[in-house]
Structures are given as structure tokens and as C-alpha cells.
Amino acid sequence: MAYDRELISNGNPMEAVVGFSRAVRVGPFISIGGTAPVGPDGKTVGIGDVAAQTRQCIEIIKAALEQAGSGLHDVVRTRVILTNIDNWKAAIDARKEYFRDVRPVDTIMAVDRFVNPEWLVELEADAVIAGWTP
Numbered sequence: 001m002a003y004d005r006e007l008i009s010n011g012n013p014m015e016a017v018v019g020f021s022r023a024v025r026v027g028p029f030i031s032i033g034g035t036a037p038v039g040p041d042g043k044t045v046g047i048g049d050v051a052a053q054t055r056q057c058i059e060i061i062k063a064a065l066e067q068a069g070s071g072l073h074d075v076v077r078t079r080v081i082l083t084n085i086d087n088w089k090a091a092i093d094a095r096k097e098y099f100r101d102v103r104p105v106d107t108i109m110a111v112d113r114f115v116n117p118e119w120l121v122e123l124e125a126d127a128v129i130a131g132w133t134p
Contacts, residue, residue, distance in 0.1 A: 003027035003134070008068050010060065023064040028132035030068050034081065034122040035060050036114065044118040050087040054080070054094035057123040062098075065127055074127040075104045081122045085110040091121050 008023035008030075009015055015022070023032040037053035038060070039045045046052025058072075065071050078099065080091050088108050095106070104125075114122060 006068065008064050010064060010067075022060075023068055025068040025070075027134065028129040030065060030070055030074070030127040030129070032061050032064050032125045032127075034124055035064075036116065036119050036122050044116060047118050048120075050082070050090040050120045051094040053119065053121045054091045054123065055097070057121060058095065058098050061123060061125050065125075068127075070127050070129050072098055073102055074129050075099065075102055075125050076128050077105045077107075077126040079107045079109070079124040081124070082108070082110045083113055083120050087120060095123075 003026045006025040007021040008025060010022045012022065014020075020033060022035075023030055035057045037045045037056040039056065044053075045056040061075075062072050065074065078095065080088070080095060082088060082091060085108075092106075092108065
């Protein structure tokens with residue numbers, strides 16, 4: 001059975017320039033790419049504050065999931081990507097505020113830097129809509 005492919009956008013002008021989507025839904029599966037701590041004004045939220053940036057990333061992920069007909073309750077995997085692995089606890093404590101009961105699998109990793117050096121963290125998520133039928 002073939003499923004439709006739905007592209008989810010949050011209006012980021014770079015989507016068309018670079019050729020990416022905030023999220024892609026195929027059937028019950030939703031993948032959300034690297035989500036940076038950016039506010040509606042395009043500026044970094046929580047400069048210097050890993051926890052605030054993590055919360056902003058998750059709020060953006062939540063909005064994309066809702067736009068795709070899902071929610072945080074359907075998340076099965078998260079990836080927390082940090083520029084300083086020593087910040088893992090602050091990021092995970094913020095993540096736990098959203099996923100304490102859902103308990104998706106998680107990967108925590110570090111990179112040298114992101115496109116914007118103000119970003120201390122990015123998150124990715126994958127979801128499967130529970131009970132979905134075609």
C-alpha cells in the first residue's frame with residue numbers, strides 16, 4: 001500500500017532555498033529534522049541558556065506534530081544534539097518536562113557547532129501516530 005507524502009512547513013524561508021521541510025509525514029510516520037531554538041521573529045531564543053533553547057526546540061517540534069495531525073504523545077525517538085556535551089543534563093531535564101510519561105528512546109550527542117553559533121542545542125524527533133488506519 002502506498003501512502004501519501006505530506007510536507008510540513010513552519011514558514012522558514014530557508015526551506016525552499018535549501019530544499020528541506022520542518023517535518024515529513026508518510027502514513028502514520030512523522031520525521032522532524034534538526035530543530036533550532038528560533039523564535040517567530042527569526043532570532044535565537046534563550047541565548048546562553050541550554051534549557052530555554054531545548055524548550056523552544058520542543059515547542060517547534062510540538063507545533064509541527066500538531067500540524068501533521070499528531071502530538072508529543074506519539075513521539076518514539078528524540079535526538080538531542082549539543083555543542084557542549086557537558087550541557088547534557090540541563091537539556092535532558094528540559095526534555096523530561098515534555099516526555100516524562102511518553103518516554104521515547106533518545107540519543108544525546110555533541111557536534112562542533114551549528115550554522116548559528118548562538119545555538120547550543122538542536123533536537124530531532126520521530127513519531128508514529130498510534131492507532132492510525134489508512
